[in-house]
Amino acid sequence: MIIGAGVAGLSAAWRLERAGFRDYVLLEMETLAGGTSRSGQRGEFNYPWGAHYVPVPMRHNAPLIQLLSEIGLVEGISDEGEPIIAEQFLCRDPSERLFYDGRWLEGMYPFEGASQEERRQLAEFRDEIDRWVAARDHRGRRMFAVPMAVGSDDSVVRQLDRLSMSQWMDEHGWDSPRLRWAVDYGCRDDYGLSIERVSAWAGLFYFASRVSKPGQESQSVMTWPEGNGRVVEHFVNAVGDHLRCGVAVAEVRPGSSGDGSFDGPIRVTGVEMGSFEPIGWNADEVIFAAPQFLARHLIRNSDRELVRDGKEFQYGSWLVANVHLRDRPATRGFPMCWDNVIHDSRSLGYVTATHQMGIDHGPTVLTWYHPFADVDASETRRSMLRLEWSDWAELVMGDLIKAHPDLPSLVTRLDVMLWGHAMVSPRVGFVWSPARINASKPLGSIHFAGTDLSGIALFEEAFYHGIRAAEEVLSRIGYDHQPMLPLRADSTS
Numbered sequence: 001m002i003i004g005a006g007v008a009g010l011s012a013a014w015r016l017e018r019a020g021f022r023d024y025v026l027l028e029m030e031t032l033a034g035g036t037s038r039s040g041q042r043g044e045f046n047y048p049w050g051a052h053y054v055p056v057p058m059r060h061n062a063p064l065i066q067l068l069s070e071i072g073l074v075e076g077i078s079d080e081g082e083p084i085i086a087e088q089f090l091c092r093d094p095s096e097r098l099f100y101d102g103r104w105l106e107g108m109y110p111f112e113g114a115s116q117e118e119r120r121q122l123a124e125f126r127d128e129i130d131r132w133v134a135a136r137d138h139r140g141r142r143m144f145a146v147p148m149a150v151g152s153d154d155s156v157v158r159q160l161d162r163l164s165m166s167q168w169m170d171e172h173g174w175d176s177p178r179l180r181w182a183v184d185y186g187c188r189d190d191y192g193l194s195i196e197r198v199s200a201w202a203g204l205f206y207f208a209s210r211v212s213k214p215g216q217e218s219q220s221v222m223t224w225p226e227g228n229g230r231v232v233e234h235f236v237n238a239v240g241d242h243l244r245c246g247v248a249v250a251e252v253r254p255g256s257s258g259d260g261s262f263d264g265p266i267r268v269t270g271v272e273m274g275s276f277e278p279i280g281w282n283a284d285e286v287i288f289a290a291p292q293f294l295a296r297h298l299i300r301n302s303d304r305e306l307v308r309d310g311k312e313f314q315y316g317s318w319l320v321a322n323v324h325l326r327d328r329p330a331t332r333g334f335p336m337c338w339d340n341v342i343h344d345s346r347s348l349g350y351v352t353a354t355h356q357m358g359i360d361h362g363p364t365v366l367t368w369y370h371p372f373a374d375v376d377a378s379e380t381r382r383s384m385l386r387l388e389w390s391d392w393a394e395l396v397m398g399d400l401i402k403a404h405p406d407l408p409s410l411v412t413r414l415d416v417m418l419w420g421h422a423m424v425s426p427r428v429g430f431v432w433s434p435a436r437i438n439a440s441k442p443l444g445s446i447h448f449a450g451t452d453l454s455g456i457a458l459f460e461e462a463f464y465h466g467i468r469a470a471e472e473v474l475s476r477i478g479y480d481h482q483p484m485l486p487l488r489a490d491s492t493s
């Protein structure tokens with residue numbers, strides 16, 4: 001039994017399928033699979049509701065390269081062993097622009113008007129990132145690698161988790177507002193946290209883990225009009241009728257072996273979301289691929305005592321809006337890109353759903369992202385329960401109008417998605433805490449998957465944990481399979 005059909009649960013099911021093991025059920029509470037990688041479709045447009053890109057994996061991530069090959073994205077392998085992705089799936093140029101000082105500029109850093117000192121600090125920051133990219137620990141591992149399980153757990157990197165990204169920048173004397181804005185933007189974008197709250201480990205992971213060699217750019221990104229919904233669709237097809245949507249699991253009750261440890265059949269009780277009828281299963285093994293904060297509500301032993309707390313796992317909230325337009329807004333400066341960021345805003349701006357289709361004129365959908373990066377998440381969740389569509393629509397339009405005054409006359413529809421527990425927060429001290437490190441360990445026949453087990457929310461981490469949990473199950477039941485894990489990265493990759 002796999003609980004939760006986000007990327008982690010789907011990856012676990014995909015792994016079982018590829019091993020030829022088909023005696024399983026995948027349960028999903030929502031009417032559609034995908035979790036935070038879900039997408040939407042209306043008329044001729046597909047668009048994301050959450051995750052919208054995956055960076056090209058480095059050669060050590062063989063299972064992910066296998067998945068991408070299945071989807072038809074990989075054209076070949078380079079002489080250096082790196083996957084070559086077909087051009088139409090790489091983010092098309094121009095990829096990003098920034099609304100700064102009343103007009104759009106190409107790229108994410110406003111070079112225009114930057115002082116010598118600001119440029120010096122940017123160069124110094126880049127050199128420092130290159131130093132981390134080049135460094136290897138005593139076991140020859142990269143300091144930061146994707147998935148994080150392949151990277152170093154040396155004290156040199158772990159101690160970065162004890163301070164915030166902002167403190168780490170202070171230590172280097174980097175006070176340039178442009179640099180601090182760019183770093184803060186990156187952290188809000190990937191983690192939904194400002195540099196004051198995110199751990200320096202996570203901040204450095206963002207900048208260093210996707211650069212293959214010093215001096216190079218980050219890995220190119222793969223994207224689709226519907227974002228990572230494209231990968232979800234592949235998984236859903238692979239899993240077939242093992243997937244059952246519209247069933248919320250309400251209780252997971254492990255059997256007891258009598259000596260206090262959990263073993264034997266697990267009673268899983270769910271609720272059919274349409275009829276609210278209860279429904280139950282007995283499972284030999286369970287993969288819990290729902291977020292960790294739910295474990296304390298769902299997993300109870302036979303005396304109905306709490307089995308896992310999970311309180312250390314904290315989650316930020318996000319608002320995502322899909323804004324449908326009859327035509328493009330007027331632009332001052334650089335033309336519309338895939339990623340369009342407004343400098344004087346706490347939103348992340350928007351991605352354009354038609355960009356990857358090569359359609360640069362006429363109707364489109366803008367997917368606008370806003371992490372509540374500076375406020376207490378439980379406060380935001382309470383507002384989410386209280387406020388109405390019109391309140392959120394006002395927030396969305398109030399932000400977009402700064403860069404596009406003519407937008408109101410072009411909007412035909414505006415939908416919002418409130419993600420209460422959108423993604424795990426890699427706040428100071430969490431990623432290398434015992435609570436996070438130990439959470440991946442199984443409790444008898446209950447195994448855990450989910451990106452939150454890495455302390456950061458990324459497609460590759462969810463995929464990794466799904467595969468790991470599925471292989472744990474296959475090994476436990478003695479099912480013959482060729483392991484995909486552990487991943488082996490040589491010291492040059």
Ligand SMILES: Cc1cc2nc3c(=O)[nH]c(=O)nc-3n(C[C@H](O)[C@H](O)[C@H](O)COP(=O)(O)OP(=O)(O)OC[C@H]3O[C@@H](n4cnc5c(N)ncnc54)[C@H](O)[C@@H]3O)c2cc1C
Nearest residue numbers: 004006007008029035036050051052053249450451458459
């Ligand atoms: C707005 C947003 C943008 C993002 N953008 C990106 C991006 O561009 N690139 C990237 O790599 N990552 C991005 N992410 C991170 C994204 O979370 C991960 O890539 C990945 O999708 C996480 O998958 P998961 O399976 O670990 O968790 P989830 O997506 O949370 O999946 C958990 C699943 O469990 C289900 N579930 C929960 N409770 C129950 C229950 N009781 N019974 C049954 N089912 C249950 C949920 O409905 C859900 O489908 C983004 C996240 C958000 C919120």
